[in-house]
Amino acid sequence: MTESKLILDGARVAQAIKDELAGKVQGLTKRGITPCLVTILVGDDPASATYVRMKGNACKRLGIESRRVELDRETTTEQLLAAIRELNADPSVHGILLQHPVPHHIDERAAFEAIDLAKDVDGVTTLGFAQNAFGMAAYPSCTPAAIVAILDYYRIPIEGKHAVVVGRSPILGKPVSLMLLNRNATVTICHSKTQQLDRIVGAGDLVVAAVGKPKFIPGSWIKEGAVVLDAGYNPGNIGDVDYEACLERAGAITPVPAGVGPVTIAMLLKHTVDAAEKRTSSFES
Numbered sequence: 001m002t003e004s005k006l007i008l009d010g011a012r013v014a015q016a017i018k019d020e021l022a023g024k025v026q027g028l029t030k031r032g033i034t035p036c037l038v039t040i041l042v043g044d045d046p047a048s049a050t051y052v053r054m055k056g057n058a059c060k061r062l063g064i065e066s067r068r069v070e071l072d073r074e075t076t077t078e079q080l081l082a083a084i085r086e087l088n089a090d091p092s093v094h095g096i097l098l099q100h101p102v103p104h105h106i107d108e109r110a111a112f113e114a115i116d117l118a119k120d121v122d123g124v125t126t127l128g129f130a131q132n133a134f135g136m137a138a139y140p141s142c143t144p145a146a147i148v149a150i151l152d153y154y155r156i157p158i159e160g161k162h163a164v165v166v167g168r169s170p171i172l173g174k175p176v177s178l179m180l181l182n183r184n185a186t187v188t189i190c191h192s193k194t195q196q197l198d199r200i201v202g203a204g205d206l207v208v209a210a211v212g213k214p215k216f217i218p219g220s221w222i223k224e225g226a227v228v229l230d231a232g233y234n235p236g237n238i239g240d241v242d243y244e245a246c247l248e249r250a251g252a253i254t255p256v257p258a259g260v261g262p263v264t265i266a267m268l269l270k271h272t273v274d275a276a277e278k279r280t281s282s283f284e285s
């Protein structure tokens with residue numbers, strides 16, 4: 001590894017976000033408001049249970065209330081919608097996060113859509129997505145927001161750069177593409193039907209990997225000096241890029257773990273605190 005390589009340290013970025021949030025949480029607490037995030041977990045997927053636990057612990061460390069709604073895997077769409085509606089109506093709840101994926105028999109899209117926009121702290125509703133696309137004030141999905149936050153923390157320019165996003169899921173590939181577009185990058189979005197992916201990735205100044213396949217992007221695809229942002233998180237703590245090989249050519253790269261993951265959680269906390277502040281100021285004005 002040469003001196004000019006920059007490892008984009010997600011733990012450091014996350015800490016900076018949390019340090020800034022701590023004062024806001026204190027300010028709210030003094031006014032008698034405790035920001036509250038509710039995570040909903042349907043079923044018993046062990047990875048999902050771990051993510052929910054990590055999010056809850058991160059909330060507690062910052063003084064944010066974390067509530068968990070755990071529903072068994074036989075839960076119907078209607079039952080899930082009813083649980084979400086109850087949380088929408090609860091004024092002490094500021095953010096709602098439905099852990100993805102839910103069991104197959106549930107209409108996940110209907111469940112996401114049931115979340116009140118004001119509490120949609122992970123940008124999963126179509127209205128939240130659309131507002132994000134227009135650069136308006138909804139809370140974007142946390143992982144895309146984390147990717148942009150990492151670039152901003154390290155003052156890596158976005159404007160005018162060619163960003164290649166591999167993956168087009170509604171929670172990751174598409175929203176991060178729109179966020180980079182809104183920051184004046186020229187964006188190419190790739191997916192499973194994309195041809196000559198190696199050449200397209202090779203043209204990227206910024207490469208976002210959001211595929212869900214371990215070590216999918218080899219080092220040979222990366223342009224010398226490119227910035228590689230690996231959102232992938234596969235079993236065994238393995239990202240979507242071949243880290244060691246990409247490090248050889250990249251100018252900057254996020255590791256897995258300790259890259260995009262911790263910043264994603266920090267963004268969730270930030271959105272929850274922002275939602276609590278927004279609700280409070282709307283009451284007070």
Ligand code: NAP
Nearest residue numbers: 143167168169172191192210211212231232233260261264
């Ligand atoms: P997803 O919904 O499965 O989407 C994967 C995307 O990759 C799809 O758009 C798919 O294309 C594309 N793809 C699959 N095979 C491909 C190929 N051979 N060539 C090009 N594109 C291909 O996954 P996701 O939810 O976006 O998650 C992606 C990764 O990010 C996973 O590793 C996940 O664990 C991780 N993730 C991390 C965080 C975090 O906090 N760090 C949060 C969320 C997700 P099609 O659309 O054509 O099928």
